[in-house]
Amino acid sequence: MINLFWPIIIVVIANTLYNISAKLIPAEVHPLASLSITYFTAAVLSIILFFITSENKNVITEIQKANWTAAALGFSIVGLEFGYIYIYRVGWNISTGSLVANISLACVLLIVGVFVYKENISLHQIFGMALCIIGLLLVTK
Incomplete structure (x- = not known):
């Protein structure tokens, strides 16, 4: 492990x-x-x-x-x-600047993985990305 x-x-x-x-x-x-x-x-x-x-x-x-x-x-x-x-x-505060950047990056890389590298995307990943986007909206308000 x-x-x-x-x-x-x-x-x-x-x-x-x-x-x-x-x-x-x-x-x-x-x-x-x-x-x-x-x-x-x-x-x-x-x-x-x-x-x-x-x-x-x-x-x-x-x-x-x-x-x-x-x-x-x-x-x-x-x-x-x-x-x-x-x-x-x-x-940006240290507590939110990096968080917003890294969550945005994770969402972009998920899309890149699917369209460029032909990786499979699961329903869990789609749901997780939606939660990330909701989280970004909440954190930046």
Whole structure:
């Protein structure tokens, strides 16, 4: 059972730290200057963790195996983090800003899963999405 949930636990802990950090970025600093420090830190940590966890210690060989998705992920992460910084700068509370963003994301990904990846959708999922939309309406009123 732990094999199923340890990645979820990491995501929840990291996302909690992420949102607290995004909210606490000083208003005086330009968001992209702050993100430059963020990505430098992430790059250094990624390289260190690569050497700790990889059997093949040739990082250049591994980078050469990557495709366009690595760059696309980079673009999406910058947009995600820039958006989160501004969620808090425009006045969203930490308790609702992330909630609204993540519930909206879950609904969009359900639709993407059905139409792009031909995943099956159950009546429970449709009902859950409807509850999410009702929840969004209640939370944002």
